[in-house]
Amino acid sequence: MSAVNKVLVIGGGFSGMAAAIQMRKGGIEVDLIEIDPEWCPLGAGITINGATLRALETLGLYDEFLETGFVSDGVDICTASGQLVATLPTPQPLGSNVAGGGGAMRPELARIMAKATRDSGVDVRLGCTFSDVTVNSDHVDVSFSDGSSASYDLVVGADGVHSSLRERFFPEIKKPEYIGQGVWRAVMTRPAKLERPCMWLAEHLKLGINPVSQTQMYMFITEDRPTKEYIDPTTWPDVFAELMSRFSDPMITDLIPQAHAATANIDYRPLANLLVPTPWNRGRLVMIGDTVAATTPHLASGAGIGIESGIVLGEELASNTDLQVALDRFHERRWERCRMVVENSGRLCQIEIDGGDKAEHASIMKTSMMTLAQPI
Numbered sequence: 001m002s003a004v005n006k007v008l009v010i011g012g013g014f015s016g017m018a019a020a021i022q023m024r025k026g027g028i029e030v031d032l033i034e035i036d037p038e039w040c041p042l043g044a045g046i047t048i049n050g051a052t053l054r055a056l057e058t059l060g061l062y063d064e065f066l067e068t069g070f071v072s073d074g075v076d077i078c079t080a081s082g083q084l085v086a087t088l089p090t091p092q093p094l095g096s097n098v099a100g101g102g103g104a105m106r107p108e109l110a111r112i113m114a115k116a117t118r119d120s121g122v123d124v125r126l127g128c129t130f131s132d133v134t135v136n137s138d139h140v141d142v143s144f145s146d147g148s149s150a151s152y153d154l155v156v157g158a159d160g161v162h163s164s165l166r167e168r169f170f171p172e173i174k175k176p177e178y179i180g181q182g183v184w185r186a187v188m189t190r191p192a193k194l195e196r197p198c199m200w201l202a203e204h205l206k207l208g209i210n211p212v213s214q215t216q217m218y219m220f221i222t223e224d225r226p227t228k229e230y231i232d233p234t235t236w237p238d239v240f241a242e243l244m245s246r247f248s249d250p251m252i253t254d255l256i257p258q259a260h261a262a263t264a265n266i267d268y269r270p271l272a273n274l275l276v277p278t279p280w281n282r283g284r285l286v287m288i289g290d291t292v293a294a295t296t297p298h299l300a301s302g303a304g305i306g307i308e309s310g311i312v313l314g315e316e317l318a319s320n321t322d323l324q325v326a327l328d329r330f331h332e333r334r335w336e337r338c339r340m341v342v343e344n345s346g347r348l349c350q351i352e353i354d355g356g357d358k359a360e361h362a363s364i365m366k367t368s369m370m371t372l373a374q375p376i
Helices: 014-025 050-058 062-068 106-119 164-169 233-244 256-260 302-319 323-354 358-372
Strands: 006-010 029-034 045-049 070-072 075-079 084-088 101-105 123-126 130-135 140-144 149-152 154-157 177-189 198-202 205-211 216-224 267-275 285-287
Touching (some): 006 014, 006 149, 014 029, 014 106, 045 050, 045 106, 045 205, 045 216, 045 302, 050 101, 062 101, 062 106, 070 205, 084 358, 101 106, 130 164, 140 154, 154 164, 164 285, 177 233, 205 233, 216 233, 267 323, 302 323
Parallel strands (some): 006 154, 029 123, 154 285
Antiparallel strands (some): 045 101, 075 084, 130 140, 177 216, 198 205
16 A cells, blocks of 8 residues: 555656656556657766666666666776876666666667656656646645646656746745856767776866767766856857867867767756755655756766656655655655765866865765665
8 A cells, every 4th residue: 555546747857757667666546747749858978877777777677778878887087188097986886786887878768768657557648737736735736738637646746957846836945056067968979999988187177978879979078167158059069179179188189070060969058956955845746856956967966866766756655655754754765865966066066167176076976976886
C-alpha cells in the first residue's frame, strides 16, 4: 500500500521522467504533462558520472544506454599545450558494477527515458501544461491548458529552473542569478585516440571533450564573462573557434575547423545556480530537479541529482502509507546530497574565475566524486 494512488508530474525532463518511471514500478497511477509538443530536449552532449549511471541502472536503462552512449573510467587533466598534469579517478558507485563515468547525446538519453516512461504505463500528454493548481488537504485539483481538469493525490513539479510552479508556491525564492561564467558546447567527430574524458586548463578558460558514442564526442568550454551579455548566435562558430585557438595542444587545434561545421550544433548558455531550502513541498505539491536544485556543470551532476531525486521520491511514496512520512524521508535522503553538488559546483566555478587555489579545486573534485559514489 503506497502513500498515494494517483499522481500528476508536471514536466517531462530527466527528473520528471525518472519520478514517473519509479512511481509506476511501485504501482502508482501516473499522468505526465509536458508543454513541448515535440518532447525534444535542446543541447549537445552530456557528461554522466558513475552515480548517474547507477541511477539509470536502477530505472532499468543502463544496458540500453550502453547501446548508444559511451562509458569509461578516469578523467585526464592537461595544460593548454597538452602536458598531462593528472588523471583523476572516477570511483565506481557503491552497490553497482556500472562504469565510473560516461557520456551521451542529450537528445538520445532523453529518447531512452521517454520511451521507458511510456512503456511503464504513464499517461503522457504533450503540448499541455497546467492553467491552475489548487492544493487541498486531501487532494490537488488541476486545470489544464486544453480545458480539461482532474484531481490527484499528489502533484510533482519538475518544470525546470524557470519553474512557474516555484514562482507561485515559493514566491519568496529569488530567480537564479548569473555567476560570472558561461558554457559553450559543440558536437564533433571523436578522434580515435580519445578513450576517456579530458580537460585542458588555460587562463580563465577550461576546455573539455568527452566521447558520447563510438564516433562522436562533445566539447565544452567554460569561459569567464563578468557580466551576462547577449551573444549573437550567428557569431557562435567564430567565437567558439577563437576560444579553441587559445589551446596549443594539436589535439585541439586539429579540431578547430569542425567549429564551423553544420553538425557542430554549437550552444552557449550563461551559468546560474539555485538551491531552495527544504521542505520542497507545499502540502500535496512537491518539487524536484532543477526547480529546487539547479547546478552549474562543474561536477557533471545536474541531470544526475534530478534523476536520483525522482527515484527516491518514487521509492518513498511506494514504501510508506503516510504521505507526510514519505515526503519527510524524501527530504532526508536528498537535501545534503543536492546541497553538496550545488554548493561545491559553485565553489569550483568561483575558484576558476578568481584563478584560485588549484589544490582546493582538486580536493573539492575528489571529495565530491567520492561522496557521489555513496548510496542514495
